[in-house]
Amino acid sequence: xxxxxxxxxxxxxxxxxxxxxxxxxxxxxxxxxxxxxxxxxxxxxxxxxxxxxxxxxxxxxxxxxxxxxxxxxxxxxxxxxxxxxxxxxxxxxxxxxxxxxxxxxxxxxxxxxxxxxxxxxxxxxxxxxxxxxxxxxxxxxxxxxxxxxxxxxxxxxxxxxxxxxxxxxxxxxxxxxxxxxxxxxxxxxxxxxxxxxxxxxxxxxxxxxxxxxxxxxxxxxxxxxxxxxxxxxxxxxxxxxxxxxxxxxxxxxxxxxxxxxxxxxxxxxxxxxxx
Amino acid sequence: xxxxxxxxxxxxxxxxxxxxxxxxxxxxxxxxxxxxxxxxxxxxxxxxxxxxxxxxxxxxxxxxxxxxxxxxxxxxxxxxxxxxxxxxxxxxxxxxxxxxxxxxxxxxxxxxxxxxxxxxxxxxxxxxxxxxxxxxxxxxxxxxxxxxxxxxxxxxxxxxxxxxxxxxxxxxxxxxxxxxxxxxxxxxxxxxxxxxxxxxxxxxxxxxxxxxxxxxxxxxxxxxxxxxxxxxxxxxxxxxxxxxxxxxxxxxxxxxxxxxxx
Numbered sequence: 211x212x213x214x215x216x217x218x219x220x221x222x223x224x225x226x227x228x229x230x231x232x233x234x235x236x237x238x239x240x241x242x243x244x245x246x247x248x249x250x251x252x253x254x255x256x257x258x259x260x261x262x263x264x265x266x267x268x269x270x271x272x273x274x275x276x277x278x279x280x281x282x283x284x285x286x287x288x289x290x291x292x293x294x295x296x297x298x299x300x301x302x303x304x305x306x307x308x309x310x311x312x313x314x315x316x317x318x319x320x321x322x323x324x325x326x327x328x329x330x331x332x333x334x335x336x337x338x339x340x341x342x343x344x345x346x347x348x349x350x351x352x353x354x355x356x357x358x359x360x361x362x363x364x365x366x367x368x369x370x371x372x373x374x375x376x377x378x379x380x381x382x383x384x385x386x387x388x389x390x391x392x393x394x395x396x397x398x399x400x401x402x403x404x405x406x407x408x409x410x411x412x413x414x415x416x417x418x419x420x421x422x423x424x425x426x427x428x429x430x431x432x433x434x435x436x437x438x439x440x441x442x443x444x445x446x447x448x449x450x451x452x453x454x455x456x457x458x459x460x461x462x463x464x465x466x467x468x469x470x471x472x473x474x475x476x477x478x479x480x481x482x483x484x485x
Numbered sequence: 486x487x488x489x490x491x492x493x494x495x496x497x498x499x500x501x502x503x504x505x506x507x508x509x510x511x512x513x514x515x516x517x518x519x520x521x522x523x524x525x526x527x528x529x530x531x532x533x534x535x536x537x538x539x540x541x542x543x544x545x546x547x548x549x550x551x552x553x554x555x556x557x558x559x560x561x562x563x564x565x566x567x568x569x570x571x572x573x574x575x576x577x578x579x580x581x582x583x584x585x586x587x588x589x590x591x592x593x594x595x596x597x598x599x600x601x602x603x604x605x606x607x608x609x610x611x612x613x614x615x616x617x618x619x620x621x622x623x624x625x626x627x628x629x630x631x632x633x634x635x636x637x638x639x640x641x642x643x644x645x646x647x648x649x650x651x652x653x654x655x656x657x658x659x660x661x662x663x664x665x666x667x668x669x670x671x672x673x674x675x676x677x678x679x680x681x682x683x684x685x686x687x688x689x690x691x692x693x694x695x696x697x698x699x700x701x702x703x704x705x706x707x708x709x710x711x712x713x714x715x716x717x718x719x720x721x722x723x724x725x726x727x728x729x730x731x732x733x734x735x736x737x738x739x740x741x742x743x744x745x746x747x
Contacts, residue, residue: 375575378543382569383592384562393592397579475579475620 263445272449279434279446283453286431289346290418290461293353297414298407300354301361309369309395310387319366326359331417334424343425352421357410364406368399401476404469411461419454431457487555489644489676490517490540495549497535497702508701509535513549515695515704519643522670522677524687524694526733532702533680534648540678541567541646554643565593568637568675572649574629576621576636582608583617586635593640607635610669627658631665638673645670645677651686663690667716684737688729689716696736706736 245265251257252264259267272279308315334352341348372395380390422432431450438446469476497510510532517523525533538544539551542558553561561567568589576585586607590600608614611631621629630650637645650666651659667690670677681687687694688710696706710729712720720726 373575375571375573376577378571379569379575379588380592381543382541382562382567383589384565385592389592393588394577397577400579473579475622 260442260444263448267445268448268452271445272452275446275449279431279450279453282429282431282434282450283457285427285429286349286418286422286454287415287457287461289349289421289430290353290414290457292346293350293418294357294410294414294461296350297354297357298361298410301358301406302365302403305362305365305369305399306391308366309391315366315370319363322359322363326363330356331420334421337421338425344427346427349418349421349426349430353414353417356413356417360409360413361403361406364402365399368402369395371402372398400473404465404473407465408462408469411465412458415454415458415461488516489519489521489554490515490678491550491552492516492536492540493550493552495536495539495546495551497532497539497544498547501547510539510546511701511703513702513704515707517676517678519676520674522667522679522690522692524679524681524691525697526681526684526687526694527697527702527737528699529682530702531697531699533682533697535702536697537646537648537678537680540644541569565589565640566643568640568642568645570630570633570637570645570647570650572652574621574626574633576629576632578621581618581620582613582624582632585621585632586639588636589640595640603639607639610638610672611635611665625658626654627662630654630662634666634669638669638675641673643676645675647677647679649680649682652681659686664716664718666690671715684730684733685721688712688726688733689720694733696733698737705739708733708736 248262249264249266252262263271304318308318330352333355334348337348337351341351369391376394376398377390380394385393419432419435422430423436426433428434431454435447435450435454438444438450492513492515495510495513496508499507499509513536525536527533535544539546540553540558542551542562545559551558554564554566556564577588580588583604586604587600590603595603604617605614608617611634613628613631613635616624616628621632624632630653633650651662654662663686666677679687679690691710694708694710695704696708697703698705708729712723712725712729
């Protein structure tokens with residue numbers, strides 16, 4: 211019976227291609243309309259170029275500058291990804307430790323939450339002192355610190371918010387804590403962890419670029435943006451922002467892809483996975 | 486014959502010594518023989534689930550002794566004598582049907598081939614072979630509960646403990662599941678302890694019904710259900726079935742009257 215309902219639903223939805231079109235078309239239309247509006251407003255109201263360049267101008271400049279902003283983006287991506295990997299690895303490790311020894315969790319969590327509330331980017335000048343202004347290390351340190359807390363807190367949540375029935379089941383099997391960790395707590399924590407990683411992926415791009423505003427290698431995207439803006443070359447700055455935007459999106463999509471690979475059972479995939 | 490489960494003078498008090506102290510069970514004595522199907526029946530708060538959990542060593546008694554297969558309940562749990570089924574199927578979302586049934590076998594380090602053979606057998610037993618690769622959310626409530634039963638029986642426990650396993654199912658599915666459970670019970674010869682608050686369900690399934698009352702939880706009567714085995718669809722229309730239902734209902738009501746006058 212459920213299959214019949216499913217088929218009816220399909221008929222109404224149409225083929226997968228038109229379905230996808232219907233889903234993404236509104237966003238695409240809004241995007242194009244916004245660009246057109248931007249172009250028109252800047253032209254009609256004669257807004258100064260250094261305040262807001264026209265999108266067409268930015269696109270042309272992007273074409274000219276792609277040899278510079280592209281590699282700069284890749285350079286900055288290295289500190290974003292590096293910091294992301296270090297921060298999330300540490301976050302997961304500490305979370306596993308707190309799940310194993312709850313006293314650690316009780317002692318650490320208030321501080322973790324407090325530190326999480328402080329703006330990590332404020333530490334950028336200090337990190338430059340510690341690890342060197344022109345190194346990847348100082349940027350990775352900022353990114354790692356930004357990523358660490360959401361990853362840790364979410365993973366702890368996933369490891370501890372386990373269904374009571376599922377735990378009793380394990381108890382009835384006389385399972386060891388070790389078995390419970392690997393067969394129940396860790397799989398249970400995966401959706402929480404992946405959510406944190408999704409948030410952290412875009413966060414790490416932001417962290418890397420903003421930390422570069424406080425000084426960094428000349429190859430870095432953040433340095434490029436702040437220098438071009440200081441020289442009132444706003445079209446250049448905007449074309450670098452396009453790169454930053456693309457970096458964030460690509461990073462996010464990669465994590466999304468990983469999520470689909472490691473959690474084929476997940477709720478968010480249910481609509482598409484129906485047999 | 487030596488009883489599978491033997492409960493002597495068991496009491497259970499929650500929050501002992503505190504203001505919100507609750508006497509959940511008082512002075513429980515019960516013996517269950519091998520191959521029996523015993524239902525614990527009573528209103529909510531009568532401690533029937535608590536009693537089941539005491540048998541399964543999910544909690545320990547405040548007083549008295551629970552012996553299972555001739556040893557203390559904790560040892561029986563460590564020896565994996567229990568298969569458990571709860572009201573919620575509690576399947577692991579990230580595991581397919583097959584891998585859910587395999588879970589206890591993995592935990593208990595069964596060799597791979599044995600695991601696969603057992604899983605196949607169990608899925609055949611609950612008639613879900615065709616759904617082996619499905620995830621829990623792709624199954625109906627009744628199917629999920631069948632997977633939970635298959636999982637509980639996968640490691641051949643001598644006792645099956647069921648806590649309102651069909652409580653969340655609709656009436657039609659429930660009756661189908663009851664037939665299914667009886668078929669499985671007659672095939673596996675497992676001893677079943679079954680918690681329910683449905684009188685017809687208890688009478689239809691059981692060889693004995695243990696009637697319990699609340700505050701404090703205690704046993705008010707034990708009624709033998711001598712309906713012909715195997716039970717079938719027609720059993721529900723048998724005059725004896727209605728007699729037994731009346732008997733159980735009387736037992737529950739008597740207790741209520743007594744409780745009201747006390």
